[in-house]
Every structure is written in structure tokens, then in C-alpha cells.
Amino acid sequence: MDFLLEDIGYFDLTTHGLGIGDKKGVMSFAPKAEIVLCGTDEVKEILKKLDIAHTFFKKNGDRVMANETILECKSDAASLHKAWKISQNIFEYMSGIATYTNKLVKSAKAINPSISVSTTRKNFPGAKKLMLKAVMCGGGAPHRLGLYDSVLIFEQHLNFFSDKAELERGFKELKHNFIERKIAVEVDNFEQASYFASLGADILQCEKMDFELLKKCVKLKYEFPYLLLSATGGIHEKNIADFAECGVDFIVTSSPYHAKPLDIKVTIKETNR
Template structure:
């Protein structure tokens, strides 16, 4: 995977756990020993952030022996990461790496399961995630959802053009909105211009205005299905996006509607992966 997380962000992960020393290892004089550090999956999962774990271990003076790449599916009982080094340094890396794996392997696995359910109903559907991730976690979060088979909907405000009701507070009616749309298209020729609608009628009105994609917010699956059919009759090239309240419990119902894109925040939040850390004394 082509993905970059800068060293300073990994250093923050270490600093959260070690600031400035591991008092227990210091008092026990664990620097006299060498140790092996390994991580084992306690259930089937999709891996994420093994490359960042390698860099954390190297920052802390360990030699990484082997690891499986982000996006790899591993089975229960499989060891997927191994390192070795001075025992006190192993203890420095132990929980920082484990926290990274638990959170982001859990997110990658959740994403994979969600995407598989969606594509069981519609093999061409796009699953994308919002920018409403936990503050300060954007880069590994995006890596996790890509590892699981989804993509970001909007990494940031500069990436796409999407009008919400909050923007329409500054537009005086439909006639002015048409003028605004024309100006936006003239000033962003390489971009699609989208707008959010929370009901069938409003969405149809926006298609007739000439918007490139319509994001239906919090509409039930029956409304989405009806809208997709009507939208394509008006403009076969319009893209229909469904967002709001879509979870792993109802994704199959939404995927059946014919909608082309599913937007969700639900993949960010859920159970962590269950991973066993192994520390062993070695010669």
C-alpha cells in the first residue's frame, strides 16, 4: 500500500506510553537480557499498520524479524509480527505497538466485513467513509479503511465540492442556486459538483438543476431505490450517493437499492481486534 505516516506521529504514540522512562524495567535491570516480541491473532482479521509497527520498533532499538503487510488476512492463532532486542527496549515497544494493532486491525477488519456484505448485493458499489473520524487519528484511520477495501469520501474540505444545507443559508432561493452552480462548474472544471438532499423531491429538483451527484441523507432504503430509478431516467450520468445511518446491520438493504456510493462513519467505531502479545527471554 502506498501510504505515509510521518515519524513524529509515531513518536507521539510512543510518548503517550513512555514519558520519559519505563520505571519497572529500569529497576529490574532488564537491559541485561535479550527478548523476542511477537503478536498473534486471536481471531481472523485484516492487518493494518504493521509497517508503522516496524518503524516504532526500530525507533526503540529493536530488530524486526518478520511481519505481514497491511491488508493481509490472517487466521486465528497466526503470528504476524516478530521482533527482538534488549528486553528493556522490548517492553518500551510492547504496548505502543499493541495499541496500534488493536485499534486499526479492528477497524480494517470491520471495514472488510462491511464491504463484503455490500458487494454481495452489488459488486460495483463504492463504500466510502466520512471525515468524522476521531480527532488526531486521521492518517492511520484512513489506512485502516483502505486496508479493508473502502476509500475516504472526503479526506478534507479541499478535496471535493459538496453543498450542504448549511451552505444554502447563504443562497437566496433556487434561482440564485442555479447561478451559483454555473459559477462553480466554471471555476472547478475538473471537479464534480455535489449537493445533499434529505428527501426524494428535493433530490429530484437538484438533478434537474444539473448537479453531478446527489447525496441522499438519512433516507430509508425504499426511498433510495425509488430515487435511483427516477434519477437515472432524468440523467443517466448522475451519481447517487446514500449517507446517514448506514451500518453493518442495514448495509445489505441499502446495497440492494442500486445506489452507486455508500457513505458511512460507522466503520470508525467498534470493537478492537483481539491480539496476543508474546514476550520471551532469549539467549
């Protein structure tokens, strides 16, 4: 992905017009509040393309305190201004997702240290790689990368079967064809959960269930010890602990993708004065 072309275009009108492009300067980045940092790899590539001398003091996944320096760069003003805003944007958006994800993970693990927090594939098209990387920097995991990496049966799939006999044949064939894959099924009531557990589903994705219903589904693990259960639908930082208390094995959420970008202060100064 060419981040620079998107912002620079053909040239920087302002820096060129002011006649300051050849002057030497230093640029630094620091958060205005505590963050979990993400975006260093992408910013490093930008700096390398522009041949900007740089020193990173922090790496992806680091907890950075307010006003701690993340990065310092030295080059001519033309190059610094080309790198400035796109680098700031990357840090702010990716660190926002990483920091929010980390809050979710800490809240859930405070209830159940072995629980996992995963994110859906409802990411913004074209930004999946950056979003998932930020989630992982925050301690989360991808739930599904796409249709190609996991098996998850939705109601929209079930609507194509005329009766249970046909469905059960299809389910059996699916398990046989992809014997190395776990078979997950989205369910929204106990009857569905019990039925698919009896068919041999490996994972029940419990969609928008209230806490009592979710706890009832979790008890299926007594009858089917191999079974894993996830909670999904409307889960965010204010209620994730309540879902974790229900006993699910992992939590699936889209909320990190809507995290607010964080403020990263950028300072640029001339060095020869």
C-alpha cells in the same frame, strides 16, 4: 507522529526498577481471532527507532487467522517493553477498523459487485491518517479527505441563499470555477434530488432516506444517465446489504470509525534461559 514519546516519556520505571533491561528477549504478536491486518508501517517505524531486530510475516491488508504470527522481534528487555504496548495498540485499533470495513465491503459487494463503500470525515481529530489507512486496508475508500479535496453542498450552505435564482447563479458559478470537480449535493427528499439533478449535480448524497424513497431517487438515473447516487446516514454491518439493494452507486458511512479494537496477543520471553 511520535508514538513512542506518548507512552515512554522519560523512561520505563518498571523495567528499570526490576533491573532486567539488559537481558535479551523475543517478542511476538498474533491475533486471537481472524482479522484483516493494519498498522505494520507504523509499528515498523517504532521498531526501527528502538533498533529492534524484527521479522514481519504478514503485511497490511492480509487476512490473518487466529494465532498466526504477525511479527517477531528480538532485542534487550528494555527496548522490547518500550515497543510492546504502543505497537499492540496500533495493531488492535487499526486492524479493528480494517476488519469491520472489510465486513461492510463484502456484504455490499455480495449484492452489487461494482458498489463502493466509503467513509466520512467524521473521524477522531488527530487520528485521520491512521483511520483512513485502516479503512483502505479493509477495502473501503475515503469519501472526503477534507474541505479541500471535493465539493459537497449541504443544507448549511443553501441557508445562505435568499432565493432559488441566487442559488442557481451560485451553483452555475461553482460548476464553472471547479470544472474538473464533480459537484455533490446532500438531499433528503425526492423534490430536492430531482431539482439538483436538473441543475447539473454530478452526485446526489441521499441522507437518511428510507428504502422506498432511495429507490425512487435512484430512478432519476434514467433521466440523468451521468448521475451518481450515494446512501448515507445510519449505515452499518447489519443494514448495509439492504441499502446496496436499492441500487445506489456507493455507500457512505462513519461506522468503521467506531469499530471495536481487536485482541492481539503479545508474548515476551527471555531468550538466554
